[in-house]
Amino acid sequence: MGEFDDEFEISGHQREGRDADLVEDEDATKQKNDTSASEYRKGKDIQGIPWERLNHSREEYREMRLKMYKNYQNLLRSRDELEKECKQVERSCTFYDFQFNTRLVKSTIVHFQLRNLLWATSKHDVYLMQNYSVMHWSSLLRRGKEVLNVAGQVVPAKKLPGSSAQSLSRVQVSTMAVKDNLMAAGGFQGELICKYLNQPGAAFCTKITTDANAITNAVDIHQSSNGSDRVITANNDCCVRVFDTEKFVLLNRLRFSWSVNSTSVSPNGKVLSVLxxxxxxxxxxxxxxxxxxxxxxxxxxxFASAWHPDGHILATGNQDKTCRLWDVRNLSQSMAVLKGRMGAIRGIKFSADGRFMAMAEPADFVHIYDTRAAYGHSQEIDLFGEIAGISFSPDTQALFVGIADRTYGSLIEFRRRHLHHYMDSFF
Structure with a gap:
């Protein structure tokens, strides 16, 4: 891609999992301004990419990306028949409007297949991984703050009876989850760290497996069928582990015949999806x-799964570039197959009211589906860069997208569109 010369280097953009960095000239690199909704409406690029100074327009670069991007596959199988299964979707809808893009915090990724690294606990509070730091972003104050640093030694605040707590050091966080006041993070060497957001330090940390290939692929915080909260981990050692959230005691170890990349628990706490x-x-x-x-x-x-709040629909995301929707009352076949534009489906989230489902590819595209329209209407969010995570706010009013890129890494906020558009003038 030498035609970009010095101005715009995209080496590595062609294949998922390699560096994907847009590099401007030196002067432009210094101009890392955030982008507001009003600036966007006046013509500024959402991510602040100065297309007017580059050799190619945004449209030309998008076309090249679509042609050259190589989706990562573990299994080389023909996908010809798969195309026939995919649902025809109207992609021109707008459910969430662009609100703000900040480069004051930026997501980073440890493992290219694992992208659950961003969570919103309210429409004003977002948590994300930035190198060795868990960062909090306030969209109200537009300010970032480090809440946990795992570059040095991480020491559990308490070693309770029955707990396997132990000190850790230099943890590479591969996945995380946040619910209410509790954060759980998994590490590249099989670590688990739990932290109460309103307390300093880590409440609990341990290495949950000594297996040579021990990466923690996913963590989840859920409510069990008896009403108590649990932390669940999925690891490359083919095990799913369940911890309580009071003493952080290991309650159960479930073994499977292959490495577990994603788990999610049904809303009633009774059924576990294992992928x-x-x-x-x-x-x-x-x-x-x-x-x-x-x-x-x-x-x-x-590598991704999520339950609709009604407990009947499960969505699964795969490296075959599709998300399948399953009605768990009839498992004979999936009820719909949704196809991405460019790569694997690495992130899936439902809004708390069940109205929307967001689906993230490894790079560039996030899709929002209207569940009430039988997933036949969608909004396609078109960006540039590796997607580290997506998260609806619990009140469904905001959708956040984390972009991992050395130059254009950022946190992007979208706001739910309502009939009363005049309210936008107040903000």
């Missing part, structure tokens, strides 16, 4: 781990 290095996805009893159903249809490994 990993297999084309099949499993449904298991969340207490015993007993498999109660299988989901067949994907062609590659899966």
């Amino acid at each position: 990993g290095d297999s084309t099949d996805c499993l449904l298991a009893d969340s207490q015993t781990g007993k498999v109660i159903g299988g989901l067949k249809g994907h062609l590659d490994y899966s």
Whole structure:
């Protein structure tokens, strides 16, 4: 891609999992201004990319990206028949409007297949990984603050009876989850760190496995069927582990026959989805781990899953570039297949009211589907850069997208569109 010369280097953009950095000239690099909704309406690029100074327009660069990007695959299988299954979707809708883009905080990624590194606890509060720091961003104050640093030694605040707490050091956080006042983070060497957001330091940390290939692929915080909160981890050692959130005692270890990349628990706390290095996805009893159903249809490994709040619909994201929707009351086949534009589906989130589902590719594209329109209407958010995570705010009013890029890494905020557009003038 030498035609970009010094102004715009995209080496590595062609293949998922490699560096994906847009590099401006030296003067432009110094101008790292945030972008507001009003500036965007006046013509400024959402990410602040100065297309007017580059050799190619945004449209030309998008076309090249779509042609050259190579989706990462673990299994090389024909996808010809898969195209016929995919639902035809109207992509021109707008459910969430661009609100603000900041480069004061920027997401970073440890493992190219793991992208759950951003969570919103309100429409004003977002948590994300930036190198060795868990950062908090206030969209109200437009200010970032470090809440936990894992570059040095991480010491558990308390070593409670029955807990396996131990000190850790220089943790590379591969995945994280935040719910209410609790954050859980998984590490590249099989670590688990739990922190109460209103307390200093880490409440609990340990290395949950000594397996040579021990990466913690996913963490989740959920409410069990008896109403108590649990932290659940999915690891490359083929195990799912369940911890309580009071003493952080290991309650259960569930074993499977392949590395587990993603888990999610149904809203009633009874059913566990288990996805990993297999084309099949499993449904298991969340207490015993007993498999109660299988989901067949994907062609590659899966890395994302989410339950609709009604508890009937499960969405699974796969490296075959599709998200499948399953009605768990009838597992004979998926009820719909949604296709991405460019790469694997690495992130899926439902809004708390169940109205929307957001689906993130590894880079450039986030799709928002209207569940009430049978997922036939969507909004396509078109950006540039690796997507580190997506998160709806609990009140559904905001959607946040984390972009990992050395130059244009940022946190982007979208606000839910309502009929009363005049309210925008107040902000």
